[in-house]
Amino acid sequence: MPFYIYIAVYLFIGIILSFFGKAAREINNEIKDLKHPDIDRLIDEGHIYAPHKYFLFEFTMRMFLLILWPFLYTILLIDFINESRGTEDDKILEECRYEREAGLFFSSMGGAGEITCRECGYHQHLVSFIHSFPIDKWNQSGYQCQRCGLFHEIENAHQYKGKLKCYCGGSLSRDKVLFCPVYKSKNLKYEMEYVT
Numbered sequence: 627m628p629f630y631i632y633i634a635v636y637l638f639i640g641i642i643l644s645f646f647g648k649a650a651r652e653i654n655n656e657i658k659d660l661k662h663p664d665i666d667r668l669i670d671e672g673h674i675y676a677p678h679k680y681f682l683f684e685f686t687m688r689m690f691l692l693i694l695w696p697f698l699y700t701i702l703l704i705d706f707i708n709e710s711r712g713t714e715d716d717k718i719l720e721e722c723r724y725e726r727e728a729g730l731f732f733s734s735m736g737g738a739g740e741i742t743c744r745e746c747g748y749h750q751h752l753v754s755f756i757h758s759f760p761i762d763k764w765n766q767s768g769y770q771c772q773r774c775g776l777f778h779e780i781e782n783a784h785q786y787k788g789k790l791k792c793y794c795g796g797s798l799s800r801d802k803v804l805f806c807p808v809y810k811s812k813n814l815k816y817e818m819e820y821v822t
């Protein structure tokens with residue numbers, strides 16, 4: 627294929643991309659801002675551009691894109707990859723932060739597993755809620771003493787009608803945020819081992 631065909635194809639793609647696509651949209655927005663500057667920009671620059679100035683600007687930008695589109699699109703692609711990677715990390719961070727702030731509740735822990743204190747490393751096996759089939763025959767649920775922090779696994783707790791006490795005399799709850807029995811930290815994590 628003769629060389630000029632490559633050039634023609636290259637320029638053809640350039641022409642298309644200087645009017646359509648992400649980079650062209652950014653140029654369009656920039657030109658719109660120049661023609662109708664918002665109040666901040668007016669204060670910043672102190673004047674509205676003469677029409678031939680933004681025509682010149684538009685022409686330069688489109689020529690620039692027409693000729694250098696592979697470079698501009700490479701930059702846009704790299705930006706896009708970095709951005710999506712960034713948001714992925716942000717999401718995980720956000721989840722961690724939420725988990726730490728909200729704390730751990732029995733209601734959000736399925737089955738049985740292990741809790742670990744992120745601060746002192748204390749860990750223990752714990753039943754959150756397990757049951758037989760049918761469900762009303764037998765069940766076992768986790769409670770925590772609100773005074774000493776000891777965890778209890780109580781069978782058929784409904785029969786006690788909320789009058790559950792720890793050995794220390796403190797009341798048991800399964801509605802409150804769990805805390806580490808050692809230093810009372812609420813920064814706990816739960817890893818489920820099995821569910822029934």
Ligand SMILES: [Zn+2]
Pocket residue numbers: 743744745746747748806807808809810811
């Ligand atoms: Zn701890």
Ligand SMILES: [Zn+2]
Pocket residue numbers: 771772773774775776792793794795796
């Ligand atoms: Zn207790």
